Amino acid sequence: MGTRTVLHEADITRALTRISHEVIESHRGVDGIVLLGIPTRGVTLAKRMSVIMSDIAGVAVPVGSLDVTLFRDDLARQPTRSPGPTEIPAGGVDGRTVVLVDDVLFSGRSIRASLDALQSIGRPSAVRLAILVDRGHRELPIRPDFVGKNLPSAREERVHVRLAEIDGVDEVTIES
Amino acid sequence: MRHLLDTQSLSREDALRILDVAEDMSDTQSREIKKLPTLRGKTVVNLFFEDSTRTRISFEAAAKRLSADVINFAAKGSSVSKGESLQDTAQTLQAIGADAVVVRHGASGAPRTLATSGWISAGVVNAGDGTHEHPTQALLDAFTIRKRTFGADSRGRDLAGIRVTVVGDVLHSRVARSNVWLLHTLGAEVTLVAPPTLLPQNVSMWPVTVEYDLDRAIAAAPDALMMLRIQSERMHAAYFPNEREYSRRWGLDPERLAQLPGATMVMHPGPMNRGLEISAAAADSPRSTVLEQVANGVAVRMAVLYLLLAGERPGDEREDLS
Numbered sequence: 001m002g003t004r005t006v007l008h009e010a011d012i013t014r015a016l017t018r019i020s021h022e023v024i025e026s027h028r029g030v031d032g033i034v035l036l037g038i039p040t041r042g043v044t045l046a047k048r049m050s051v052i053m054s055d056i057a058g059v060a061v062p063v064g065s066l067d068v069t070l071f072r073d074d075l076a077r078q079p080t081r082s083p084g085p086t087e088i089p090a091g092g093v094d095g096r097t098v099v100l101v102d103d104v105l106f107s108g109r110s111i112r113a114s115l116d117a118l119q120s121i122g123r124p125s126a127v128r129l130a131i132l133v134d135r136g137h138r139e140l141p142i143r144p145d146f147v148g149k150n151l152p153s154a155r156e157e158r159v160h161v162r163l164a165e166i167d168g169v170d171e172v173t174i175e176s
Numbered sequence: 177m178r179h180l181l182d183t184q185s186l187s188r189e190d191a192l193r194i195l196d197v198a199e200d201m202s203d204t205q206s207r208e209i210k211k212l213p214t215l216r217g218k219t220v221v222n223l224f225f226e227d228s229t230r231t232r233i234s235f236e237a238a239a240k241r242l243s244a245d246v247i248n249f250a251a252k253g254s255s256v257s258k259g260e261s262l263q264d265t266a267q268t269l270q271a272i273g274a275d276a277v278v279v280r281h282g283a284s285g286a287p288r289t290l291a292t293s294g295w296i297s298a299g300v301v302n303a304g305d306g307t308h309e310h311p312t313q314a315l316l317d318a319f320t321i322r323k324r325t326f327g328a329d330s331r332g333r334d335l336a337g338i339r340v341t342v343v344g345d346v347l348h349s350r351v352a353r354s355n356v357w358l359l360h361t362l363g364a365e366v367t368l369v370a371p372p373t374l375l376p377q378n379v380s381m382w383p384v385t386v387e388y389d390l391d392r393a394i395a396a397a398p399d400a401l402m403m404l405r406i407q408s409e410r411m412h413a414a415y416f417p418n419e420r421e422y423s424r425r426w427g428l429d430p431e432r433l434a435q436l437p438g439a440t441m442v443m444h445p446g447p448m449n450r451g452l453e454i455s456a457a458a459a460d461s462p463r464s465t466v467l468e469q470v471a472n473g474v475a476v477r478m479a480v481l482y483l484l485l486a487g488e489r490p491g492d493e494r495e496d497l498s
Binding site: 067070071075076077078079080081082083084085086116119120121122 | 177193196197199200201203204207208209210211212213214242331482483486487488
């Protein structure tokens with residue numbers, strides 16, 4: 001059928017701004033929040049959210065990355081993946097509210113892996129999940145707390161998130 | 177990657193991939209919980225026909241940190257002392273269900289025989305074979321040099337322009353051979369310093385500069401000075417008059433240590449003969465990377481086991497992804 005653009009640059013910015021507001025609203029401020037992006041594009045989104053939230057709240061919101069490769073349950077079914085870097089902000093995660101940030105939520109298996117990864121680093125008081133695109137087809141009892149866009153899709157369709165920092169352009173496309 | 181048998185045939189791309197994954201593995205070792213679930217359900221056999229402390233412990237720690245099951249096999253006290261052949265031992269391991277075999281053997285080429293014979297389907301890691309190679313040692317040495325030189329900025333970098341001087345018993349050293357090939361692949365400049373009797377005859381074919389005078393080599397201000405162990409157990413002839421003479425001419429004594437320029441690191445693959453090739457002052461100085469090498473060894477071996485075992489393997493039966 002071809003490729004169709006579902007979010008443009010302005011849509012992505014609006015979605016991230018709204019999610020950032022929602023996170024602050026539900027947490028009643030930014031105190032104790034740590035944003036952790038899941039590589040590769042989740043990290044970029046987390047960094048953008050940190051900028052937006054810092055602007056709103058007037059204090060810097062710590063941001064880092066959490067690699068989940070070594071915790072995946074599907075390693076033996078794919079060519080060998082190279083792990084990405086994990087960078088935890090200086091204050092750690094103990095007793096904080098960690099907001100996991102990823103670009104697409106699909107089966108939920110990356111998020112399951114990220115919960116295991118987080119456990120080996122420390123014990124947050126709460127973990128929340130922010131997602132740019134939720135395309136359904138969950139295989140595990142996992143749901144996002146903050147969603148940029150719900151995108152009903154067929155299982156065999158492919159959703160691509162491109163971000164300026166990595167791909168030179170901001171857009172979300174669906175390919176069928 | 178199917179096996180890791182040597183560094184001579186290791187491409188620059190594969191070497192950098194191992195070193196970069198080792199960076200990630202190294203990061204996980206500073207966490208509250210060091211154990212990763214990555215290789216759960218895999219079995220790693222340590223097959224050691226020669227004595228080893230640090231290499232075996234290092235491989236065992238690496239496999240356990242990745243949640244693999246580890247079976248340690250030492251030739252002493254096994255059926256090998258009753259005359260069992262390498263083939264029968266290998267087929268026994270196959271029947272047990274080994275996914276990877278880490279092998280150390282006194283005969284050069286034994287790991288390759290194991291990998292190419294068809295006796296086993298497991299991945300083979302060479303943990304030292306005769307006087308041939310010891311690839312994970314060279315990888316951890318390269319990792320250590322890179323880490324000391326570039327710090328947190330190490331990922332993705334090679335060792336272009338870095339000058340490494342390797343001193344001592346090159347003739348019997350598989351560590352030296354593996355290091356020469358790997359360092360050359362990564363762009364480093366290697367100088368060998370040894371008495372002529374302890375250099376192999378074909379050294380002119382290697383991508384190295386040969387020097388016989390340690391003081392001249394030190395005056396050239398290398399970035400890393402790697403002292404090799406004098407392997408008395410492999411020396412069946414007189415290669416130098418006596419230990420005192422060797423130590424005076426090719427040992428890193430406190431006087432030579434003082435001549436080293438500011439940033440030069442002192443490396444030793446261990447086990448050290450203190451007072452022979454390296455003085456206690458040098459081994460315990462802040463320049464010494466000996467303990468870093470041991471710690472980095474675990475991370476590098478985790479990376480090798482990960483790259484060998486984690487992905488799908490050719491020939492694996494594959495179920496539907498969903």
